[in-house]
Amino acid sequence: MIENWNERTHLLLGDEAMERLRQAHVLVVGVGGVGAYATEMMTRAGVGTITIVDADNINASNINRQLPALHSTIDKSKVEVLAHRLLDINPDLKVDARQVYLRDDLIADLLDEVKPDFVVDAIDTIAPKISLIAETTRHKLPLISSMGAGAKRDITKIQFAKLKDTYHCGLSRQVRKRLKKLGINHQKMMVVFSSEAPDSKALLKVENEENKKTTCGTISYMPAVFGCFLAEYVIRKLTTPKA
Numbered sequence: 001m002i003e004n005w006n007e008r009t010h011l012l013l014g015d016e017a018m019e020r021l022r023q024a025h026v027l028v029v030g031v032g033g034v035g036a037y038a039t040e041m042m043t044r045a046g047v048g049t050i051t052i053v054d055a056d057n058i059n060a061s062n063i064n065r066q067l068p069a070l071h072s073t074i075d076k077s078k079v080e081v082l083a084h085r086l087l088d089i090n091p092d093l094k095v096d097a098r099q100v101y102l103r104d105d106l107i108a109d110l111l112d113e114v115k116p117d118f119v120v121d122a123i124d125t126i127a128p129k130i131s132l133i134a135e136t137t138r139h140k141l142p143l144i145s146s147m148g149a150g151a152k153r154d155i156t157k158i159q160f161a162k163l164k165d166t167y168h169c170g171l172s173r174q175v176r177k178r179l180k181k182l183g184i185n186h187q188k189m190m191v192v193f194s195s196e197a198p199d200s201k202a203l204l205k206v207e208n209e210e211n212k213k214t215t216c217g218t219i220s221y222m223p224a225v226f227g228c229f230l231a232e233y234v235i236r237k238l239t240t241p242k243a
Helices: 007-013 015-023 035-045 078-089 104-114 126-138 170-182 221-239
Strands: 025-029 049-053 094-098 118-121 143-146 158-162 190-194 203-205 214-216
Touching: 007 015, 015 221, 025 035, 025 104, 035 049, 035 078, 035 118, 035 221, 049 078, 078 094, 104 126, 118 126, 118 221, 126 143, 126 170, 143 221, 158 221, 190 221
Parallel strands: 025 049, 025 118, 049 094, 118 143, 143 190
Antiparallel strands: 158 190, 203 214
16 A cells, blocks of 8 residues: 555645544445546545445446546446546545445435445436435435536536525426425435526437436536535535534
8 A cells, every 4th residue: 555645635634534534434326427526536535435336337428528438448337447446546445336226125225234424416317316315314314416417518607505495407306396295305405506507409318228218418527526516515524523
């Protein structure tokens, strides 16, 4: 192990915060355009244990925006490629890579097994996203959720907000509607979203993707910055002493 690879982070955060990160376990569900960047930034900051969950293999259409996606990794498991990369950053990282589609009946068991200190929702399909948010809420676990980065290009419009305060985001509307129908209180739920109005022309029908009929056009940097916002939120929360 190369010593002092994270000395610059240590210089900024200090001993106590670095130990908090080392002891922390973060669950990231969805490691595509947004989730993979969030995961890597948390790894580089010193989070000690990360569980990553994603059912997909890499395909050519991922290359424009997804961290694990290269021509050399097409058809490989996203979680396996990402796990290998994370261990090359921090060989001491405890990483649990699970290539599984999280259906409703699996989420509660996963949370009970993993017992994460924080949950990052980077899912881009509505049904599993709602199930994860709902079950995480029932487990009273801290959560940060990514809303839609597609069909948008203005980096300055990305921000933190409570779900109830989001706008110009179709995914946010769907999430609010579904959670309300389930009786889940989302008034304090924090998300990352873009207030930019989406480009209505940037829409494409897709095939062979479970629980997804359409996808939006994307630009390289938008999902990456969404992921950095997610990571910053988790790192800040994990390193802030409880009152």
